Structure formats: C-alpha cells, structure tokens
Amino acid sequence: MRLTLMFLSVALLLLSSWIGLTAGRIEPECRNIIYMHVPSSIAALVCFCVLLAASVGYLATSRVSWDRVAAAAAEVGLIFATLLNVTGSIFSRAEWNVWWTPSPRLVTAAVLWFLYVVYAILRISLGGDRGLRARVCAVFGIIAFFDVPMVIISARFMPDIHRAGFSFDSAWQTAAFLPALASMLLLAAVLIWLKADLLAARDMLEKEI
Amino acid sequence: MVLDGVDLRLEAGWSVCVCGVNGAGKSTLLKLVAGLLRPDAGSMRLCGSDIGSGGDAARAGLGAVLHEPMVYADLTVLENLRFFAGLYAAGRAESRIDELIDRLQLAPYRFDRAAVLSRGLLQRLAIARALVHEPAVLVADEPSTGLDAEASGILLSILEGFTAAGGAVLMATHDVEFGIRCCRKAAVLDGRRICFEKDVCDIDAAAFTRDYLAYARESR
Amino acid sequence: MKHFLSGFNAVFLKDLIAELRAKQVLPSMLVLGLLIMWILRLASSTSSIDLAVTGPAALWISILFSGLLAQERSFSVEKENGCLEALLLAPVDAGTVYLAKVAVNLVMLCVFEIVIVPAAILMFRLEVSDWPVLVAVLMLGNLAISGVGTLFSALVCGAGARGAVLSVVVLAVLMPVMVPAVFALMVVFGAVPAALVGTGALAFVGSLGSALGYMVAFDAVFIAACWLLFGIAVRD
Numbered sequence: 183m184r185l186t187l188m189f190l191s192v193a194l195l196l197l198s199s200w201i202g203l204t205a206g207r208i209e210p211e212c213r214n215i216i217y218m219h220v221p222s223s224i225a226a227l228v229c230f231c232v233l234l235a236a237s238v239g240y241l242a243t244s245r246v247s248w249d250r251v252a253a254a255a256a257e258v259g260l261i262f263a264t265l266l267n268v269t270g271s272i273f274s275r276a277e278w279n280v281w282w283t284p285s286p287r288l289v290t291a292a293v294l295w296f297l298y299v300v301y302a303i304l305r306i307s308l309g310g311d312r313g314l315r316a317r318v319c320a321v322f323g324i325i326a327f328f329d330v331p332m333v334i335i336s337a338r339f340m341p342d343i344h345r346a347g348f349s350f351d352s353a354w355q356t357a358a359f360l361p362a363l364a365s366m367l368l369l370a371a372v373l374i375w376l377k378a379d380l381l382a383a384r385d386m387l388e389k390e391i
Numbered sequence: 392m393v394l395d396g397v398d399l400r401l402e403a404g405w406s407v408c409v410c411g412v413n414g415a416g417k418s419t420l421l422k423l424v425a426g427l428l429r430p431d432a433g434s435m436r437l438c439g440s441d442i443g444s445g446g447d448a449a450r451a452g453l454g455a456v457l458h459e460p461m462v463y464a465d466l467t468v469l470e471n472l473r474f475f476a477g478l479y480a481a482g483r484a485e486s487r488i489d490e491l492i493d494r495l496q497l498a499p500y501r502f503d504r505a506a507v508l509s510r511g512l513l514q515r516l517a518i519a520r521a522l523v524h525e526p527a528v529l530v531a532d533e534p535s536t537g538l539d540a541e542a543s544g545i546l547l548s549i550l551e552g553f554t555a556a557g558g559a560v561l562m563a564t565h566d567v568e569f570g571i572r573c574c575r576k577a578a579v580l581d582g583r584r585i586c587f588e589k590d591v592c593d594i595d596a597a598a599f600t601r602d603y604l605a606y607a608r609e610s611r
Numbered sequence: 612m613k614h615f616l617s618g619f620n621a622v623f624l625k626d627l628i629a630e631l632r633a634k635q636v637l638p639s640m641l642v643l644g645l646l647i648m649w650i651l652r653l654a655s656s657t658s659s660i661d662l663a664v665t666g667p668a669a670l671w672i673s674i675l676f677s678g679l680l681a682q683e684r685s686f687s688v689e690k691e692n693g694c695l696e697a698l699l700l701a702p703v704d705a706g707t708v709y710l711a712k713v714a715v716n717l718v719m720l721c722v723f724e725i726v727i728v729p730a731a732i733l734m735f736r737l738e739v740s741d742w743p744v745l746v747a748v749l750m751l752g753n754l755a756i757s758g759v760g761t762l763f764s765a766l767v768c769g770a771g772a773r774g775a776v777l778s779v780v781v782l783a784v785l786m787p788v789m790v791p792a793v794f795a796l797m798v799v800f801g802a803v804p805a806a807l808v809g810t811g812a813l814a815f816v817g818s819l820g821s822a823l824g825y826m827v828a829f830d831a832v833f834i835a836a837c838w839l840l841f842g843i844a845v846r847d
Binding site: 241284289293296297299300303304307308310311314315317318321322324325326328329332333335336339 | 767788832833836837843844
C-alpha cells in the first residue's frame with residue numbers, strides 16, 4: 183500500500199515537473215522553484231499540525247503509539263522545513279539578490295525549522311525513561327505550536343519583500359502546482375506512517391530482547 | 392504490571408504493615424496510596440474523597456515518609472517545618488512544630504541546615520515533616536531506615552500516639568520485627584497482591600513468619 | 612483560595628530564602644551578564660550609532676542568558692532530596708507552584724536588572740528617554756523568560772538532561788518575542804530616530820505601542836499555556 187502511494191507521489195511530482203517545465207513555465211526561469219517551495223512549506227506546516235495532534239493525543243491518553251507518531255511527524259517535518267528554507271533561500275537569492283533577510287515568511291520558515299530541530303534535540307538528549315521523554319516532547323510540541331501563530335502575527339510588523347500573495351496566471355501553472363502539492367502531502371503522510379511503524383517495530387524488538 | 396488486584400482498607404486508629412521482599416511492589420503501593428502514581432484501574436479514597444483525581448481534601452489529610460527525605464537542604468529544620476506547615480495551611484503550626492521537634496529530639500538542631508544533618512536526623516526531620524499538618528493517614532516507606540535504636544523507639548511511640556489519636560498508618564517494611572512491633576495488622580505483598588493478612592497485636596515476628604510460611608506451603 | 616494563597620506564599624518565600632542563603636545563582640547571573648555585555652561592548656566599534664544599536668541587543672542577550680541560569684535553578688533545587696514529590700503531595704495546585712516559581716524568577720531577574728541596566732547604560736553610553744516604558748519593556752520580557760523557562764526547567768531538569776538543552780528549548784520558544792523586545796528597547800534608548808519608526812529600515816515595522824502590545828499578547832498566551840500544561844508536565 184505504502185509502496186503504491188510512494189510511486190503515486192513520485193508520479194505526481196514528475197507530472198508536475200513536466201507541466202511546470204513546459205506549458206506551465208513561469209518567467210523568469212528561477213521562479214519555477216515555487217513548485218517545490220510552496221508545497222514543501224504547506225507540508226512542513228501540516229507535519230506540525232500532526233505533531234500537535236499527536237502531542238495532545240499522547241498527553242490525553244498516555245498511549246505510546248501517539249508518541250511514535252509525534253516523533254515521526256517531527257522527523258518528516260524537519261526534512262520539509264529544511265527543504266523549505268533551502269528552496270526559499272535559493273529563490274530569494276535569484277529574485278532579490280539576498281540569501282536571507284528578516285522578512286515575515288522567511289522568519290517564519292526559519293522559526294519552524296528551529297522548532298523542529300529543538301524537538302529532535304529533546305528527543306535525542308532525553309534518553310532513558312521513555313515515558314518521561316514522551317511527556318516532555320509532547321509538552322514542547324504543544325508550546326512550540328503556539329509559537330507559529332505568534333511569529334505570523336509578528337510578521338505583520340516586519341518589512342516584507344515577498345509579494346503579498348501569489349496567484350497563478352494560467353490554468354497550466356495551477357495544473358503544475360496542484361500535483362506537486364498533492365505529491366508532497368502524500369509523501370509526508372507515507373513517510374510519517376513508515377517512520378511510526380519503524381519505531382513500533384524497534385520497540386517490539388527491544389522488548390523481545 | 393506491578394500490582395494486580397490489591398484491596399486494602401484502613402480504619403481510623405489502625406496501623407497496617409505491608410511486608411514483602413525487595414521488588415514486591417511495596418513502594419509502588421505506597422506511592423499509589425499517596426497519590427503520586429495513578430492506578431491504571433481501580434480507585435483510592437481517603438475519608439471519602441478520591442485521592443488520584445487531585446482533590447485538595449484528600450491530599451491535605453495525608454502525610455508521607457517515602458524513600459527520599461523530601462526536605463530542602465538549604466533551609467534549617469525549623470524553616471523546613473514552617474514551609475510545609477504553610478504549604479498545607481496547617482492550623483496551630485508553631486505549637487505543632489515545637490511539639491514535633493521536642494518529641495523527635497531535634498531541638499539541638501533546630502537552626503541547622505538540613506544539608507548538615509546525618510541520615511538518621513534527616514529521617515527524623517522527614518517524619519516531623521509528614522506529621523506537621525496533623526494528617527489523618529500516615530504513609531511510611533521503610534521509616535526505620537537510618538534510625539538508631541533510640542530513634543526507632545521514638546518513632547514507635549510517635550506511631551502509637553498517632554494511632555491512639557485516631558490516625559491510620561500504612562507502613563511498608565522488610566524489617567518484619569519492627570513492623571510487627573509498630574502495627575496492629577501485618578500483610579504480605581507477594582505475586583502482585585496482598586496474599587496474607589493477620590492481626591499481630593499479640594504475636595511476635597517469629598510467630599508471624601511461621602504462620603505466613605504455613606500459609607505459603609498450603610497455598611502451593 | 613486559602614490553599615492557593617498559603618501555597619503560593621510558602622513556595623515563593625521558601626525559594627527566595629533558599630536562594631539568598633545559597634548565594635549561588637544571583638552572583639553567577641550578575642557575573643555572566645556583565646561578562647556578556649562587556650564582550651559585546653569590546654566587539655563593537657565606538658561610534659555612537661553602533662553603540663546605540665548594539666546596546667539594546669547586548670542587554671537582551673545578557674538578560675536572556677543570565678535568566679536561563681535562574682530558570683535552571685528553580686527546579687534543580689526540587690530535584691535534590693525528592694522535594695518535587697513533596698510539592699505534588701501537598702494540597703496545592705500544580706499551577707500555583709508554577710506561578711510561585713515564575714514570581715521568584717521574576718524577582719531574581721528584576722534584581723539582576725537593577726545592576727545590569729545601569730551597567731549597560733554606562734558601557735554603551737545609552738540615554739533613556741522614557742523610564743516607565745523601559746521598566747515596562749523589561750518586565751514584559753522578564754515575564755516571557757520566566758514563564759516559559761519555569762515550565763521547561765521543570766520538564767528538562769526533571770528528566771535530568773545535561774548540558775544546554777534547557778537553553779536551547781527556551782531560546783527557540785522565545786524567538787518571536789525577541790524582535791519586538793529589542794526594537795522597543797532601541798526606541799526607549801533613542802537608538803531609533805523617530806523618522807525611521809514605521810519604515811522598512813528595521814526588522815520591526817511599527818510603533819513602540821505595537822511592539823508592547825505584541826509582547827503583552829505573547830506573555831498572556833504563553834503564560835496561560837504553560838500554566839495549564841504545568842500540571843500535566845510534572846505529574847506522572
């Protein structure tokens with residue numbers, strides 16, 4: 183099932199790239215990175231929502247499966263956040279000639295990345311009592327989630343170099359964008375699922391030993 | 392799972408001693424009763440109020456001497472007791488503190504910081520801490536550790552006074568001798584539950600052990 | 612209510628007395644804060660514009676890092692001798708313990724700032740245009756640091772994490788509030804000429820009022836969230 187979904191995700195990505203490089207091409211060339219950049223930002227935010235849900239779920243039920251989903255979501259989210267920041271940086275260099283600047287979207291992306299990294303650090307450095315680690319990470323997950331709207335609000339107060347919103351000029355561009363979005367979200371879901379199962383298997387093995 | 396199917400009932404003025412080998416679950420049982428751990432199933436009530444759900448009433452009526460002394464190293468004996476009296480909003484705090492300090496013979500040390508006290512003195516302070524707010528129930532995990540013979544005697548008299556005044560004591564110990572001297576009833580925790588109970592007012596440790604071994608043999 | 616007040620007072624006074632007696636954290640905070648500011652001072656040029664801009668940032672950096680020292684203390688004391696369990700046993704709401712600890716950390720930060728702010732003013736040749744606003748900005752920042760730091764100190768110190776984990780976590784969570792905080796201080800110290808406020812020349816576009824408003828919102832949201840989560844965080 184997961185293999186099928188992965189293939190589907192890759193297929194959608196290829197579809198998106200094909201349309202994006204032909205009929206849905208944006209001028210100038212460098213802006214085509216939008217097809218990677220925006221979907222990965224949405225995927226990173228979705229992963230954060232999954233992380234929040236899993237954290238709340240763990241604190242409410244104390245079931246380890248929630249904790250595993252949280253760990254998986256954090257790891258996958260980190261990947262997408264890294265992708266977001268890297269593509270954003272490339273785009274900003276190409277478009278505005280700066281690698282980075284404290285503008286709202288860029289700061290939000292950076293904060294998101296840092297929060298994922300700190301979650302990873304918490305997971306690594308609190309080895310030992312699994313239950314305690316799960317609880318600490320769950321509380322952090324919830325508090326960190328409150329950071330994101332805070333950054334978005336403070337974004338109102340930062341000088342913006344992003345265009346206010348973006349819209350696609352032609353239907354082809356939307357046709358290139360939507361598969362990319364679907365592909366990223368699908369990939370995120372499959373990876374979280376895989377990772378959670380992997381953690382479950384590892385836990386089972388450790389219990390056997 | 393550490394404990395499975397433990398049913399225990401304490402009336403005012405009773406003292407129960409729970410014996411068992413290391414790892415039997417005595418400390419877990421006491422932590423559950425104190426409300427530090429939540430049971431996966433079942434409930435615990437103190438004077439009618441549920442302990443686990445965080446009711447203030449239940450916690451106010453409970454005093455606990457557990458594995459750690461639970462006193463602040465940087466505060467003096469007097470300050471520690473005053474803090475706990477304040478925390479529990481205990482009535483007639485000062486007189487109660489003085490009384491406890493006298494009975495536990497901590498008077499020469501009242502202005503000493505807890506960090507400089509010896510193990511035995513620290514344990515006496517812990518006992519005073521548990522009793523400063525006049526609880527209805529005292530939960531004690533190996534209270535005689537670190538106490539010399541004289542201090543054990545003092546603890547014994549305090550427990551007797553406590554139960555005489557209507558308090559209930561739940562004690563865990565692997566020192567059956569001390570447990571039986573202190574308490575009215577002794578129970579053995581084994582195989583995740585209380586498997587043997589007996590009134591021990593009139594018998595000694597040897598008799599109790601004999602009875603328990605006889606029971607163990609029969610039940611095999 | 613009776614339990615709230617007595618519990619709050621008991622924990623608050625106990626922490627203060629213990630700290631005054633141990634004399635461990637406050638001196639380290641002061642020394643660390645002064646050292647950080649001194650290093651940043653040496654690292655900046657002596658032009659008055661540069662100093663006026665670096666000064667507020669240096670002040671917040673030293674408050675943040677010294678504040679983290681205070682946070683760490685608030686629960687490492689409880690971990691010795693198992694005192695946190697004693698607090699949980701008492702008929703005091705976990706939230707009350709949290710608020711008392713936040714109050715203690717606030718007091719320590721305020722005492723720290725009484726020394727460090729004049730030091731900053733001297734070192735960076737700052738001029739204070741508005742003392743009440745300065746106090747307000749500092750207090751809002753202190754509330755944020757204490758509020759978040761106390762919760763995570765309980766969690767992280769309770770879990771026995773070594774090293775800078777607490778600092779990393781608290782700094783990450785406090786990231787959003789630092790921009791308006793530095794901006795507000797810059798305005799108070801006159802580092803931001805009135806002409807620049809509201810333009811895009813700074814990282815913060817807005818007035819002093821909006822910066823303060825943001826900080827108030829941040830503090831309200833986070834202290835409420837931390838207060839609610841504290842009980843869940845420390846109980847088993």
